[in-house]
Amino acid sequence: MKLRLGLDIGGTKMEAAILATHPEGNDVVARERIPTQREEGFESVFKRMLDLIASVINQNGTDIGELKSIGVGLPGAVDPKTQKMLNGNTSLFIGHDLASLLKKALNYSGPIGIANDANCFALAEAMLGVGKKHAEEQRTTPEKLTSIGIILGTGVGGGLIVEGRALEGKSGGAGEIGHTQLDPNGPECFCGRRGCAETFLSGKGLESWYAARYKEQYFAMQIFDRALMQDKKAIEALEIYRKYLDQFMLNLINFFDPDFLVLGGGVSLQPAIYEGLEERVWKKTFIPYTHPRIYQNMLGDSAGVIGAALISPLEKAHR
Ligand SMILES: [Zn+2]
Numbered sequence: 031m032k033l034r035l036g037l038d039i040g041g042t043k044m045e046a047a048i049l050a051t052h053p054e055g056n057d058v059v060a061r062e063r064i065p066t067q068r069e070e071g072f073e074s075v076f077k078r079m080l081d082l083i084a085s086v087i088n089q090n091g092t093d094i095g096e097l098k099s100i101g102v103g104l105p106g107a108v109d110p111k112t113q114k115m116l117n118g119n120t121s122l123f124i125g126h127d128l129a130s131l132l133k134k135a136l137n138y139s140g141p142i143g144i145a146n147d148a149n150c151f152a153l154a155e156a157m158l159g160v161g162k163k164h165a166e167e168q169r170t171t172p173e174k175l176t177s178i179g180i181i182l183g184t185g186v187g188g189g190l191i192v193e194g195r196a197l198e199g200k201s202g203g204a205g206e207i208g209h210t211q212l213d214p215n216g217p218e219c220f221c222g223r224r225g226c227a228e229t230f231l232s233g234k235g236l237e238s239w240y241a242a243r244y245k246e247q248y249f250a251m252q253i254f255d256r257a258l259m260q261d262k263k264a265i266e267a268l269e270i271y272r273k274y275l276d277q278f279m280l281n282l283i284n285f286f287d288p289d290f291l292v293l294g295g296g297v298s299l300q301p302a303i304y305e306g307l308e309e310r311v312w313k314k315t316f317i318p319y320t321h322p323r324i325y326q327n328m329l330g331d332s333a334g335v336i337g338a339a340l341i342s343p344l345e346k347a348h349r
Pocket residue numbers: 208209210219220221222223226228
């Protein structure tokens with residue numbers, strides 16, 4: 031049995047878990063979540079990370095030396111060579127060499143990997159979530175599949191999984207699908223372009239274009255609720271949302287030809303976005319017979335920490 035520790039660091043909360051891998055599968059054997067408290071600054075957050083790690087290790091009654099690896103998911107793009115976070119909305123972690131700092135502070139000699147949290151989500155769902163179920167149905171194993179994990183949350187992010195590994199790209203930017211363009215005349219995006227997927231399909235994006243179009247301000251969840259209550263503007267907005275989501279899915283499928291796509295993040299909890307989605311998309315794929323499934327995630331907000339435990343720092347080190 032292999033024990034691997036995963037740490038998922040977000041802007042508001044951080045979570046640690048120990049994943050036990052054995053021939054029959056994987057189990058989470060210890061787990062804890064605490065607030066990040068990023069306003070206290072990096073030194074303080076780092077100290078809390080160490081306390082959190084110590085706490086889950088104690089919970090499991092294990093010794094840190096028994097861990098095969100430690101993986102950390104961060105909310106931003108991570109340079110695969112230096113393992114430092116390059117950008118992201120939680121600027122606190124940008125530029126810090128977390129792997130070295132952890133190694134030293136924990137007196138741990140095993141491999142430590144740092145990854146983008148969207149890649150962690152995509153990897154966890156591919157290997158232990160919907161990907162596991164999909165593989166069973168197709169009488170294959172998750173390691174043989176290709177998939178895309180898409181986060182429709184405050185922003186739009188993604189991870190591309192090829193045969194059990196997250197593609198990182200040359201600089202850690204692979205899978206930044208939120209900044210692919212759906213409409214050159216669309217709203218301005220913070221990245222400098224217009225009409226990025228994020229400006230239409232994220233919770234914040236939906237709220238902004240709804241406010242600009244209808245001069246009414248609602249949270250994304252309220253817009254979906256109002257559509258359910260037959261509010262005309264909200265129903266129209268949902269139709270527009272679906273059209274952009276169709277285009278986004280088709281771009282990704284034509285580019286990547288995955289076995290399946292899996293949606294995560296707050297907006298992915300809305301059943302309305304899945305209505306008719308596969309049928310509409312399947313009619314328009316360039317390869318007519320490719321019918322990739324589009325799933326809602328199965329692991330919920332545990333995907334981040336499980337994915338962090340699954341990242342393979344050993345492979346990284348030897349590449
Ligand atoms: Zn953008």
